[in-house]
Amino acid sequence: MASDEDLVGRLAQGDESALAELLKRHERGLSSFLYRHTGGRDVEDLYQETWVRVVRHAGRFDRERRFSTWLFQIALNLARDWRRRPPPEASEAEPVDPAPSELARAEAQHDAARLLQRLPEAQREVVMLRFYHDMSEEQMAEILQCPRGTVKSRLHHGLAKLADLAAEEGA
């Protein structure tokens, strides 16, 4: 089976099957990362823009690097830019009432998302990458372009803050 790095080499030559394989391997991880980072908003746009950048820069990809690290670095930069944009104007569409069980589940999820959103951005990013995407400290340091010690410290403080927030809200 071809490695991700080999597939990027083929992608730079315009190989559609290489793109299909890379999409298949990373679609779940990348889309859920973007979903969690943005709270589910504009995921499609960010997902597409991430892959557009991967295709455009595939020729310059350093094959010594891990593809997943590069992919998440691109996605993270796009998600950060997205967060800096001003919020869109409120829609006038009427919200649809979900069923009670769906409502309870949605509220629970909303609580978890809200707690994560209350973390400082730097801490939230390491918590997401480490615990939802099982990334090593080394990979996170490369993605976030900071020393490994900083990642370690952010991780601990992020978890401690999350525990405090959960206790505070009785979650």
Place this chain on the structure above:
Amino acid sequence: MSESELQRALARRLGEHAEECGECRAAPLPLGELSRVLARQVVVVDAVGLSRRVAAALRPELARLASVWFWRRFGRGVLAALLPLPAIVALDAWLLSFVHEWAAAWLPEALVTYLVVSYGALLVLLFAATYAAIPLALAREAWGRSVARLEATA
């Protein structure tokens, strides 16, 4: 991944972190509570649908990249083949004149001319075949790639 599977995975990762983290060892965190909180955020996103739309949107860009790659390779192949050509032509011309001179001492002029011209024509034919093979080889490779692509999308 279901919520319970996610919670188990999160508990394992949190446990690994707690073992490695000096600060966590000094002041333990409520890992069970943290895994429960983090597991609540289940992602609802149609990743396969997103990928399908991305693949469709990127098709023109990939076609452009494939074209650029083909012509770049073609140019490099032709250049690599043309670089030694002057030296080869000079060597063959010298060889033909030497053979002509040497054979003229022994054989009739008409026969020598016939032999040298035949040999020269054969060389020209071999050159033409060699240089024609460059675009043919590239076209064959491009054909193989498009067949593989069709098989992958079928």
